[in-house]
Amino acid sequence: MNWEKIDAHAKQWVKEAGEIIRLSFDKTLNIQTKSNPNDLVTNIDKEIEQFFIRKIKEVYSDHKIMGEEGFGDEFKNPDGIVWLIDPIDGTMNFIHQQRNFAISLGIYENGIGRIGLVYDVVHDELYHAIRGKGAYMNDKLLPPLKEAGVKEAIIALNATWVMENNRIDHNLLIPLARDARGTRSYGTAALEMVFVATGRIDAYLSMRLAPWDFGGGTVIVEELGGIVTNLRGEKLNYLSKDSLLVAKPGLHQTIIRDYLKDGKW
Structure with a gap:
């Protein structure tokens, strides 16, 4: 499996999705509630998830997708390659503050995480890792974590x-x-x-x-x-x-x- 190529596609799509979100800041949001009055979802959440699904299926038609807004696939086991997508993690912050939210993307193979991306859209900080190849914030290699009390x-x-x-x-x-x-x-x-x-x-x-x-x-x-x-x-x-x-x-x-x-x- 060419994880570097998959990672490159994922990074490109995350950055494109971030630009869509930034352009939405001046628009009126369509805000709905889900499980309770504080569990919010916007038209942008749905649009971004559908954007990822479109991009992934065009290039990796055999990959499965689990997304927060429910537009992905239905499956009962983790076999194969699965993309875990949260189009806007921190929707309440997105609505009220237009900051302190992120796009989260995890790519798993048979239940094992291979690629992780978390994009802080407002600060243009992309945290990313391919398993076994280090973790980065943008192009900066992050040091190993030290023990703490x-x-x-x-x-x-x-x-x-x-x-x-x-x-x-x-x-x-x-x-x-x-x-x-x-x-x-x-x-x-x-x-x-x-x-x-x-x-x-x-x-x-x-x-x-x-x-x-x-x-x-x-x-x-x-x-x-x-x-x-x-x-x-x-x-x-x-x-x-x-x-x-x-x-x-x-x-x-x-x-x-x-x-x-x-x-x-």
């Missing part, structure tokens, strides 16, 4: 998880938030994952994400020695939703052992 760590987590909610016992994560050097929340899983890859933050966790949210970022983080699992420390299933913990080496094990072991994740 909780007390020196900045951890990204949504404030929802440390206040009373319907999904988890909020008391479980309060000690982690208290012991960390600081906490952040950016509202976009793809960017939070590559922020771990660049060392801007040290860990990121979330209760429930879909494969298109973490597919691209996982390849980039793992290429640098970071660890990506669910909150039980198990390998992710790239065909279903799951919790997520992304962290530097050492820190990941510590969070699982000392803070998450009693949780019903």
